Amino acid sequence: MTKERSDTLSLLKADLNQNRLVEAVQLLADLHPADIADLFEALDQHEKKKLFRELDIDTASEVIAELSEFSQDQILADLPHQRLGEIVDELDSDDAADLLASVPKEVVEEVLASIDVEDSREVRRLLAYDEETAGGIMQAELLAVPQEATIADTIKHVREHGKDLEGLANIFVINSRKQVVGQMSLRRLIISDPGDIVAEVMDTSVRPIPVEMDQEDVARIFQKYDIISAPVVESDGSLVGRITIDDVIDIIEDEISEDVLRMAGTHEDELVYGDQIWKISRFRLPWLLITLVGGLLTGYLLWLFKVALADAIVLVTFIPVIMALGGSVAIQSTTITVRGLATGAIDLRRLGRTVYKETRVGLLMALACGLTLGIAAEIWHRNPVLGLTVGTSMALVILVASLMGTLIPVAFQRLGIDPAVSSGPFVTMVNDISGIVIYLSLSSAFLKYIAG
Template sequence: MEQKHQILLDTARRLIRRGAYPHLAKLLGKIHPADIAHLFRYLDLKEQRILFTLIEDAETSAYVLSELDHAVGAQLLEQIDRETITEVLQEMPYDDAVDIIRNMPEELAEEILTIMQDEDSTEIEQLLQYDEYTAGGIMATEFFSLPEDMRVREAIAALQEAKDVEMVFYVYVTDDYGHLVGVLSLRQLLTVAPDKQLKDIMIRDVIRVTTDTDQEEVAHLVARYNILAIPVVDEHNKLMGIVTVDDVIDVLREEATDDIFKMAGTREEELLYGFQAFKIARLRLPWLITNLFGGVITGYLMWLFRATLEEIIALVSFVPVITGMGGNVGGQSATIVVRGFATGRIDSSTLRQVFFKELRVGVIMGAVCGLVVGIVALIWHGNPYLGLVVGLAMVTAMSVAASTGVLAPTFFKRIGIDPAIASSPFVQTANDITGILIYFGTATMFLSYLR
């Protein structure tokens, strides 16, 4: 943590312990809302509630809430009175308010919507109809659009008077029925003759998404075309809202965090449990149990090759090396492929190239590691054939592991299972099993030379 934030955190905790709430309120009034939100990440729920209730105005509270994880924000609001909740949510952009309400208990959410003003509750209820992870679920409905027959001077005047809209990066142009027909940058608007109509200067080929477009696809389009906002339309091409770059950054961060948690065998929900060990263990256990059974199968395979192991006990020296290196290589390949799927860099058209690339990388790394461990085996046990067996097994196991690291995520993606969840434990277990089979199978073939 930066020194500035550490000082703020220490000061806030000290004032909370002393009950010096007037001083704490004065401190909060002097620092930026983003810095207040940063403090919340290091406080428990009780401390968060105290801090939140001391923020003087609803606008600042709304800003802080927008910067927090939505589940954390909802959990925080549940601790305060209904009127304050309503007042804060009404100060937030509708898309952020919807994300908070989605994470509240159903009864509380319905109660809040009832208390809110008609206009606000109607907008929020409309947004709640869209899936949480689609363009409709993350779009802002306070956008700026103008009719196509409006003249430039009128458009500039309307832009100057615009209030209560999301950041104006572009001017979206619509027809008489609200259909999206074009787009203008602010620069275009300010550099053309004032008497021209918008339909004569607008760009007609607009990059757009529909309300049911997955949020990841929205993020990819914004990143690919380097745009600051993207319009959202319904099935009839009616302009419904916009997704701005700040929302896209949140999506990319959420998706990346989600993938990392899944590959670690847990979920982001763990963050909400704080230091509750039993609840966190319950989240992590399922995939660990999978690995546990994989380890039992690996042990059983070693038992099947017990005759080979009894004759050449030196083989046991390199079991951890073979299984460990295979698991590492497979994990690297799986991580690259899962991330490639998530960012759109890998698809069905490039999968073949990715497979053979990872296979070649596995062979090269296997050859280098196999040579090193073969030499170690020769020096350690004085048997050149043992070094040959270990080296060959290493090359084969690492090549197979690299291939598995590509094939496993691809298989899970095609059958509809999130590869980020299943790939890591499957690849680890599969490579342990194949590594043991390859190692002891090779040793059995050369058994007469190893004696």
Template structure:
């Protein structure tokens, strides 16, 4: 929604709210997309927001509350009781219902689930039993599954029967004994087949599926690699238990990208851009800042360690500390970002560690040599000191080489130990390279002034 359009709509909606025209608001919002209504809600003041949300019909409200940001959703939830919330949950698919209930307090979630029929609450509890970031945690239970000896006509009738229950149907899942997944039939193939044809004759037997415990990031990679609209989920025995649709896969991709960017910036992934709580934001950002502070103190200690050794030359050396540290940081960030991106997209595997490191070492050496040669030329021309230019150039080469090696190797090592490699970028690389860069620069300078002068 464009800013100008949003402001115009906000003015019109605010006018209707002030006039207490709830029926008109409900009628207008029936034709609006839930994402657009959510966008309006996040840009409205508290009382106006609550009035608009309360004016929505139940189905629209259920779709809309899933689209708003976390802080707005919590505010809307706090204004409703368990009966109203239960009405919203009944309008949601099972995966959305489980996600929504998981955000409620344990006491409120228990009250909401008590208002459901045992069969309905059992579905939600089944999904809540899985880890949040796994295939089981994001799957939906609504799907069309047929026995392999069923006919095309029976499958189409089943689709018609479940049309209101299932929002999107791309495949019919074919099961064998004990509900084991044996194949899938794309909707197009189903519509083109003769009515009397058995599903076993037209199904694709090479099924790409995931286990309930598979990490959601791996599910997203699989869907991206094979261009899947939905991914069936099976248990350890191969029995079909649910499916993950493309909208949930897109959400996972967005969530993982946001999490990686947060790690790269040294910000907790739980931070919400629209969260108005200053204390919460400070608490989320402080850990990396404190680590950076101590990293800076270590760098200061490195400088003080070499102070008496370089007492007569420390001033001229300090002129080039920003250059050495900045170039080392840039080289490290470049290498770490490339490796983290490759690991995230699957283009780099942990098995490629040595080949990847060898390439980064070659690139770092070439870049360091060229930058070192350039700084030597500049110092020789403007400072008329080729020896000192060689000192700074050699330091720059070593610092950039080590920084790139650290930047490339740390993400690969973290990935090998199942730790998110994104934390190796941003503040981590900056802190480590500041300390290493200063130490290398000062160590080379010490050797130069002690042994060659």
């Protein structure tokens, strides 16, 4: 937050604490709704509720659409249903559906019954779709014209119905069955002759999005084809909504946050629940328990090799570096693989190419690190066999870690499990176990030369 925002926040808190509510609202008068939302996020629950009650309906509807789910839930907790209905009536259909998704069903019914019938019907339809599909993120508001219309007819239609439509970039063209057959950008509309028929000048390369498509796939299509907006269609091709680039930006941000949090062994809802420490702990604890189990198994393996370690205590000095390098390589490979699967850069149908590449990279790193550690071990302890054993172990551990970091996320993907959950604590546990087994097994084989 900039100094200007920090100063505004201090003044805002002071006004709220002293119940100078008119002054508090005036502080927000010239700010963009997104900036107001940033200030709201820095307030406590009581302050949020007090300030939100004072906002006019237009400002309240714009601000609540910009807030995090956590702040929305705090404000909606005891918001009068009549005021909620007034706010929902001002929102775009997709924002209204997102807001009502976390509200009890009986409240949703009461709110939808209080707003315009057509708006209510659109929101109900959006609420029926899975929130992570194209249907769940689309908005019902759009402009569509029949393919036999003229450019003059289309311009008139835009003027009559497009005034309140945000993010208008394309007008979709439909046939008699309401199926999308093309689209027309505003630029094309302006430069075309008023007497031209839409079907003759429209862009037929439009890419309709199936209503059940996963939101990640939607984002990939927008990115691949540089799309600003796209029509959403039912299985029969009929037009039901549109998705705009601002929706896709939100998807990308959400998916990246989700993957990063899962790779850290926690959950995206941790951002939603803010300071609710019990719920946050419940998200983190399962993965920490996996790490705990992995640590106990690693300790048990060390106990099994206690004879080798007792006879050649020098072996203990290289366990940290072997485990650390192996873990680092595994996390690197896993991160690259998870990201490649998420963006589509890694194709499961051509998995062999990816494994071949990671094998070569892993082999090169294994030779470099293994040789370096082996030379260091020989110089340090004046034992060539020790150097050879440590260096070979290091090379094998890195090679195995590189392959595991690639294959484990792919295996999760094939099983229908988000590959992001395969990294972090899980890979660390598997890598620790395999690293100890490789190192101490090889050391035991040459123990008499090392101990002697």
